[in-house]
Amino acid sequence: MAKGIRDKIAIVGMGCSKFGERWNDNAEDLMREAFTEALGDAGIEKDRIDAAWFATAIEEQHTGKSGIPLAVALRLPLIPVTRVENFCASGSEAFRGAAYAVASGACDIALALGVEKLKDTGYGGLPQRSRGSVNDLYWANFSAPGAFAQLASAYRARHKIPREDLKRAMAHVSVKSHANGAKNPKAHLRNRIDEDRVLNAPMVAEPLGLFDCCGVSDGAACAIVTTPEIARSMGKSRPITVKALQLAVSNGAEAQHNSWDGSHLMTTRKASERAYEEAGIRDPRQALDLLEVHDCFSITELVTMEDLHISPEGGAVKDVMDGFFDADGALPCQIDGGLKCFGHPIGASGLRMLYEIYLQMTERAGERQRQKEPALGLTHNLGGFPHQNVCSIVIVGQSGA
Amino acid sequence: MTRNALATDAAVGIHAFGGYIPKRRLQKKIVAKAHAWFNPALAAHAKGERAIADWDEDAITMAVEAARDCLGGDWSSSLLPPRTAAESEGEDAQNTIAHAILASTTFPFQDRQNAGVVAEALRLGRRISTLDIGGSQRAGTSALITAFEIAAGGRNAPLLVSGSEKRRTRAASPLEFTSGDAAAALLVAPGEGVARLLAHATCAVDFVDHYRGPDAPFDYVWEERWIRDEGLMKIVPETIADVLSKAGLEARAIDHFCLPSALRGAGAGIVKATGLPAESLCDNLQGVCGEAGAAHPLVMLSHILESTPPERTILVVGFGQGCDAILLRTTSALAGEDGKRPGPRLGIGGHLKRRFEDTNYQRYLGTNDLLQMEQGLRSEVDRQTGLTTLYRNREMIHGLVGGRCTRCGTRQFPKSGICVNPNCHADDTQVDHSFSETPASMRSYTADRLTWSMAPPAYYGMVQFEGGGQAMIDFADIEPGGDSAPELEPGAPMRMVFRIKDLDPRRGFRRYFWKAAPAGTDTIEGSASDNGEAPSQTQGGVKSDG
Structure with missing residues (x-):
């Protein structure tokens, strides 16, 4: 029986570009912006990176296929670069590739980077x-x-x-994310809204109005991972682990x-269910401190609270209205604004979620910082459509958690 | 002038009939008001409504629906095995129909047999002859005469004759007011059926009252008074006299006279000139449907057959570069058994009642490409159809054929190599199973204003088929009046309809598929039997008719 990835991987550096309408930047500029931050955070030179995983979903709109765009943008030294695509879970898929490579011992340090220029x-x-051709x-x-x-x-x-x-309840989900996004300098949408504005917005797809839908953004995010031992040797005494x-x-x-x-x-x-088993979590509602879920639409976030076994079936509406997932609630969800307001550059989104949890756990979340340092956080991506999709779950935490 | 007298021992007749009229009815007063500044005389046409096909309907899709209405009806005739038997016995039972003939002047394809698409959608099998007849407003009656002649030729197999028309008319033209979109289908075979052929006659005259040349989008029409006085009033009586003489009947013996003309005074004039009883002149449906071109004589005939008693004589005329005249006499089969009158699923009458008013003339203009709407950049996506892809999957796409697992019985769409049932997943156990006649219920839906659509919002959702299987599928025939209409609640009964899936304007291609339409209103008009419907229909729950 496989024992899983728990505590075998440490995150030593993360970076995230500003998300939004980056009219004057190419995808390559966004990649470099995120990577420079992560490299500085890790405190290493880029030649320490043994391999890279590169995530984009709609590559025909920007970089084109293959791992080459990443290698060229960052001038990586002829290392292996693998391009991954799994709809909106692409960023988390890149992270998974990098983590597994390190866990296997094939690499010491690996990079996961996601970008989308939409x-x-x-x-x-x-x-x-x-x-x-057949689906059409x-x-x-x-x-x-x-x-x-x-x-x-x-x-x-x-x-x-x-x-x-x-x-x-759906409106409350969006109002909460806008309030959170307003405190995030890297977020695409930083305006506060009220419930009436959500309820009276033009309809996009009944019953989803304009404010029930996340932004479509340009952006990039990345993570540098290694083993906990190497992380400590790099001076990270309490590394965040997977x-x-x-x-x-x-x-x-x-x-x-x-x-x-x-x-x-x-x-x-x-x-x-498999993730909680892997992480040794019995009661996620009690154990988890932060959630970053795939709130592509308000209704998605709402039902996801049940599917993650946080709210009881049929009970998400009550939890949402009770403020359970608000920034000052028991289990904040989208404390950075989420896809809704931070933005949704598809390939980058999974890594952007990790970035916020990483910032919160290392007490660098600025105005959004939780008082009590979070010990366990979960990210969730949903690629595709409810009736046919890819779901990724990543749980990260403090070394001892 | 041709003369075709039939020997009485070679009786042929109509054994089943049906029709289709689109649910959407454009209110003519709205149209007249829009054009009042331009041509106030059009106010003369402002009464009533006309049936308008939606953007995803054409002569092919309406013919399919008319044929389903006909074949899905309640017939004492043993010509057609019920679909239930066909499903269980495999392909052979569906091959009862030997010919499918489609008449129209508005075929969507110039060179791709339109009747062939209809036959595939109806899953009539490949051992069938298919034929398009067009080129004249007389095409509908000519197709029916052709079918009678083939049937009289001795082969015992029935023929399916459909007429279907979706005429494109210029804004502010009289035709915009007098035309209607509709289809009819008749099953012709040896034997008397419900209406026996007495005689037919044809007169060919190159009388050009209107024409449409190659690539011309609209008809070019000459003066109405001339059409009536020199065309209809002279050519039709001549042909009527001929057909009456062949049948050995007096004009006064005619009970129903179907004249598919919207020209005022034409019917009364012909009745007077020929000695037909004044009361024999049938309603041309001008106020409720409009004139459906080549299909219209068949639409009117089908409509009359729904209500007329046995032993009545019907005269049907088709006019266009001459005239066809067909004489029929209804039989005792129309009385039915046990006092239950046989009939189509809904029929023309049922479809006339199954309607909603459309007062949105702008929408009509936009969806018919009569007004250039800003379609937006989203419309630019390439909608090329791989002909290899379509051919390989044609039964799935045109016949809504999915699979049924021979191990666990699970039904699914589409078919796949491995059964979808999580508790089965058997390999290579799927046999063909069509869902086109299976009632369904809606599980979820939306009205989408983001995705590109010819007629936003795009309605679609998950439907669950009675007896198993579900699919996320486009919806059709959603009434205007908000994105959250009562007919759009989970659990609502749905019925599958054959429609255009996508238009490819760059290449002039269109692909067809099935959509789910609200079945709720159909229950009002449904005939009493489930004959011809899928086996699962009698299992309770959702019922699309009965």
């Missing part, structure tokens, strides 16, 4: 594109918000929640089999 399409939102023949004409909006009607039906109550790395990928059951009613994410439930 603001060159000429319009807002994610690019409209082909889904593959029969897939519904869905956008990302439309696919995730399905969660709302199915969740309402499953838990018999009035439309208005769910819409109000407790769990899990991925669950749909096999078509949700899309085709009646066992799924559309109200939850099968993959998130499975991946989180």
Whole structure:
């Protein structure tokens, strides 16, 4: 029986570019911005890096394929660079590759970097594109918000929640993230909003209005990982270590089999159960101190609270309205603004989430810093659509946690 | 002038009939008001409504729906095995229909057989002859005559004759008001059926009242008075006299006269000139549907067959570069058994009642490309169809054929090498299973204003098929009036309909697929039987008719 990755990997350096509409920067500029910060944070020269994993999802809009764009942008010394793509979990996938490489002993120090340059399409939102020649023949004409909006009607039906109550809880999710984003100098959206503004916003995909949807941003984020021993030799006396790395990928059951009613994410439930097992967490609601989840849409964050086994099934609306996940709540979720306000450059997002937890755990989160130093934090990505997706879970924590 | 008298021992007839009228009805007063500044005379056409196909409907999709309406009806005829038998016995049972003929002047494809697409959507099998008949407003009646002649030729297999029309009309033209989109389908076979052919006659005259040349988007139309007085009033009576003489009938013997013309006074004039009873003139559906071109005589005939008693004589005329005249006599089969009258699933009458008013003339203009709308950069995505891809998957795409696992019985769409059931996952156990006639219910939905669509918002969601299987699929026929209409609640009954999936304007191609439409309103008009529907329909829960 595999014992997992717990405490085998330490994060020694992280970097994150400012997210937003970076009209005057190429993807390569964003990569360098994040990497320079991480290298300085780690306190090493780049020739110490043995291998790199490079994440982008919609590469045809910016860098093109392969690991070459990263190697060229950073002038890496002919080391192995692997490009990964797993929808919105791409950044976490790069982190997983780098962590596994170090854990295997194949490398001492590895880099995971994700980037997305989405603001060159000429319009807002994610690019409209082909889904593959066979899929295009029969897939519904869905956008990302439309696919995730399905969660709302199915969740309402499953838990018999009035439309208005769910819409109000969804609004609270977004109001909270805007309040958090306002305190984050690197966030794309830094304006505070109120519930009325969310409820009265133009509809994007019923019932998701404009403020139920995350921003589409340009940005990059990266992590440098090594073993805890090497980390200590680098002067990191209390390195942040990886407790769990899990991925669950749909096999078509949700899309085709009646066992799924559309109200939850099968993959998130499975991946989180495996992650808690790997990290030795019995009661995640008590054990976890910070959450950074894939709040691509307000409804996604809401149902994810249940799928992560934090809120009871059907109980997320109450927890959300109680402020349980607010910045000053028991278990803050998206304390950096989340995808909603920090922004969502797809390939970078998983690493951006880790970046915030890393800052909080090393007491460098500025205005957003939690009073009590967080011991365990969880990141969650959801790539694709509720009925067919990739879910990643990463749990990191203080050395002893 | 052709003369085709039929020997009485070679009786042929119509054995089943059906039709289709799009749910959306454009209110003509709105159109007249929009054009009042330009041509106030159009106010003369401002009464009533016309049926308008949505952007995802064309002559092919409407023909498919008309044929489903016909074949899915409640027929005492043993010509067609119920679909239930067809499903269990495999392909052979569906091969009962030997010919599929489609008449239209608005075929979506110039060189790709349109009737062939209809036959694939209906899963009629490949041992079938398919034929497009077009080129004239008379195409519908000519197709029916052709079918009668083939049936009289001795082969016992039934023929499916459909007429379907979606005419594109210029804004502020009279045709914009008088046209309607509709289709009808008739099953013709040896034997009397519900209406026996008495005689038919044709007169060919190159009378050009209007025409549409190559690449011309619209008809070029000559003066109405001339069309009526020199065309209809002279050519139609001549042909009627001929067909009556062949049948040995007097004009006064006619009970129903179907004249598919929107020209005012034409019907009354012909009735007077020929001696037909004044009351025989049938409603041309001008106020509720509009004239559906080549399909219209078949639409009117199908409509009459829904209500007329046995032993009534029907005269159907098709006019265009001459005239077709068809004489039919209804039979006792129309009375049905046990007092239950046989009929189509909804029929023209049922479809006329299944409607919603559309007062959004701008939408009509936009979706018919009569007004250049800013489609936005999202519309620029390439919608090329790989012809290899389509051919390889054509049963899945055109017939909504998925799979059924022979080990665990799980139904799924699409079919796959490994069963989707998490408790089975058996290899190579799937047999074909079509979902097109299976009732479904909605599990989730949205109205999407971000994704590019010809007619935003794009409605779609997860539907669950009765008996198993589910799919995220586009919706059709959602009524206007908000993105959260009551018909869009999880659990709502849905019915699959054959529609255009995507248009590829760059290459002039269009691909077809099935969509889910609210089935709720159909229950009002449904016929009493489930004959012809999927086996699972009788298992309770969602019912699309009955």
